[in-house]
Amino acid sequence: MPGQHPYDGAPVPAPPPEDRGGAMLMAALILAAVAGVAAVVTGLLIVLDSPGDYGLQSKRDTLDLQAQPEQGGQPAQALFQAPADVPPPLPQITPAPAMLPSTPIRIMIKRLGIDAPIESVGLARDGAIEVPPADNVNLVGWYRNMSTPGEAGPAVLLGHKDTRTRDAVFARLREIKNGDVVEVKRQDKTTVVFTVGGVEQTGKKTFPTQRVYGPRDNAQLHLITCGGDFDRITGHYPDNVIVYATMTSSHRS
Structure with missing residues (x-):
């Protein structure tokens, strides 16, 4: 699950030395x-x-930047791909001014049929981000050490893809499209509206820590769940699906 990724990123490698040959x-x-x-x-x-x-036909952790086929023969949108230090993709709409912080209480994504409560999660003893309990399949976790949704910076929400017996809250997250709307209700009785700017599927070994957790001037929402084909040997999914959305409006609930 996404909580297996610690918040701290690896040191940035130095650039190669300049060639001074004669x-x-x-x-x-x-x-x-x-x-x-x-x-x-x-x-x-x-x-x-x-x-x-x-070996040119071997699988890689990152997917090629091309449309992936969906059921019914309709191509999916191209997945976002970039080096880990590249900022998140922005939607084709002007971001709204950031708001004061307020704890999120519910997330709605109408096109995917998601309407779920949110609970606060922190860090586990091993330094990984906690995830909601697996026995509550319709619960989303908000990582409380980052921004609240609508506040400047990235707000990070995590949810399970499935359990041993059934689908979970973010089972269809990979189906979200650029331009789709994600709404988050907050304790201050406002609903913050985010517009999706890109979807990334990446191997867990190449998790883009800086892009997901790095500071940003505008209010962003990053949704994370598992992705790829389930590995029955390890008992884990090999990838993460990450949705990048930017706040574009808000209204009273």
Whole structure:
């Protein structure tokens, strides 16, 4: 589940050192490159002729940026992909000004049939984010160490995809579309409206910590659940599905 990811990210690696070679070394490299062109072209032709023999058809943690097929033959929207330090995708609508903080109490996504209560969750002893109890399949967790929905910065909500016996609250989260609306009711009797700007599916080993938890000037909502094909050997899903949405309006509940 998404709670297996600690809040802390790995150190950012330093950029490669600048090449300070002299002119003679540069000339030698150019001559070597020219001499190797024929060999490279020949090798590429061999590889492309038998891609399976060279591992080009193996699965990867991240998905290609292309429409994935859905039932009924209709293509799904392209999944968002970018390096982990790239900001979240924004919807094609002007963000609304951020609000004062207020605890979220309910989330509604009409197109997916989601209408669920929200409870506060924190960090477990192992440093991972807690998730709602699995026996309450229609409960969403709000990570209280981040922003509240509508407040400047990312508000993070987590929900189960399924349990051993049935689907859970975020079972259909992967079906959400760019431009869809997510509403969150708050204790101050306001409803905050978010517009989806992108959906990402990423391997848990390459979780985009900075994009999900990094500071932002506008009010954002990040929804997280499990994704990919369930691994019966490990007992876990290999991926996370992450929905990025930005606050675009609000009204009194």
